[in-house]
Amino acid sequence: MRSEGNCVGRAVSGGRCDACQVRPVSVCAVLDADELRHLELLSQPSCHLAKETLFVQGEPAESVYNITSGVVRLYKMLPDGRRQIVGFALPGDFLGLALRDTYPFSADAIEPVVACRFARGAYAALVDEKPHLLRRLHEFATHELTLAQDQMMLLGRRTAEEKLVSFLLGLRERWAKLHGGKVSATVQLPMSRQDIADFLGLTIETVSRTFTRLAKDRTLLIVPDGVRLLNLERMEMLAAA
Amino acid sequence: MRSEGNCVGRAVSGGRCDACQVRPVSVCAVLDADELRHLELLSQPSCHLAKETLFVQGEPAESVYNITSGVVRLYKMLPDGRRQIVGFALPGDFLGLALRDTYPFSADAIEPVVACRFARGAYAALVDEKPHLLRRLHEFATHELTLAQDQMMLLGRRTAEEKLVSFLLGLRERWAKLHGGKVSATVQLPMSRQDIADFLGLTIETVSRTFTRLAKDRTLLIVPDGVRLLNLERMEMLAAA
DNA sequence: CGAAGAATTGAGTCCTATCAAATGCCGTGG
DNA sequence: CCACGGCATTTGATAGGACTCAATTCTTCG
Secondary structure, eight states: OOOOOOSSSOSSSSOOGGGGGGGGGSSSGGGGGHHHHHHHHOEEEEEOTOOOEEEEETTTOOOEEEEEEEEEEEEOOTSSSOOOEEEEETTOEOTTTEEEEEEEEEEEEEEEEEEEEEHOOOOOOHHOOOOHHHHHHHHHHHHHHHHHHHHHHHHHHHHHHHHHHEEEEEEEOOOOHHHHTTTOOOEESSOHHHHHHHHHTTTTTHHHHHHHHHTTSEEEEEEETTTEEEEEHHHHHHHOO | OOOOOOOOOOOOOOSSSGGOOOOGSGGGGGGOOOHHHHOOOOOEEEEEEEEOOOEOOOOOOOOOEEEESSSSEEEOTTTTTTTTEEEEEEEEEEOOOOOBBBBBSEEEESSSEEEEEEEEHHHHHHHHHOOHHHHHHHHHHHHHHHHHHHHHHHHOOOOOHHHHHHHHHHHHHHHHHHHTTTTSSEEEOOOOOOOHHHTTTOOOOHHHHHHHHHTTTTTTEEEETTTSOOOHHHHHHHHOO
């Protein structure tokens, strides 16, 4: 039982690729004006409230999504309730890279999310006739794979403190790319402590304690909805170590 | 300092796609006879002794590889020596899916390995003119991504026993695919205990103790270079849990 | 047969998890 | 405006699973 994710009122996005803020960093960046017009015809704006589910692991993958704003958590669950977040999708990210028939993980909006939604079949057909689009999808997929392998290193071999610091630096990097390369000392954290814990393979208590310790160190400052990084050098040491 | 990986004597493989045992399960399965002949011209047989390094993380990616026999470990290291194995490449697997300019991880042969090696540039050029080959690479990449995400769940949220059992069942599945779907109760383990530990985010002692416990349980039997699964039902319970 | 590496086993410790309680935050409604 | 309730987060006390260090034992192979 969840909303279909249609935007209230008129189409907010999806019909307006030429004005799209995230196009340069998203899959669509490789399409020319003609192709964009074609894409617009296929796209449906899709808006989601915070905590709303976009799709559930194992369900038939009817749609693929291009996130235009907001953050989405992607996760897998074990039958006993243990959860592993496999990634956070930021604006510009694409959900459904595999174009497979069922979703390999669940996804829900962490904050209000706007996305371009496409019927998977139609999108796959477009990809079939546009090799450069396929090429782009492949680049995105292999980039995701690299991130996943880095995360394996993090989950398997790093301490709680290293995990948290690496996470913050990695997120900072991703926000910077979205903001035209401008890095900020403040890292926005729209996700909860529990989400962070489930991403890093820790408990919420350990995440909280580690934040507190780093704050006492003056390594960072906890601010509303984020952290301000005070000692970048030390953090980069910890993340590299 | 490592051998160039040229096979001793005449070309053993790489020039004989039509006789290739792993072609049906590998990337090349989508190529027709003409394309295979073209591919043969580009391919260079590449043989590697046990423990030999194929390539090192960060190096310029001169070659891509199609494994025809043997097992390769793929891993990342931290400056202080901690290691995370991000995957084991089996016959049919492709190394260099991303076609990027540097290798994102290191690779070495666990046992004697034979592979088809291609200059990355030439292979990329071929991919550019054969969209169905790109499509195939993309399928492989997204499959790898799914495996990586499953591994994230394993590393972040499973206990030592669950990790080991999931690993054994997963490997059994992969061997079965290679052997035409015939599953065997015995799982070959060409990798060392240390390799298994570094794949599962454990220490060698914990791996060893967990094996011993499962053997005392009569859940499995430790045999030379592998294990025989005695209580599949119990193992599947543990892996699902 | 003997050396070297791999694997196992044992004892003790530590990092992170667990359980529990207190505090902080925020939107609602009196 | 402020009290209240519900949820998120922090903090505290304790426990436990996996790690570390150390010593055998088992394999392999010259």
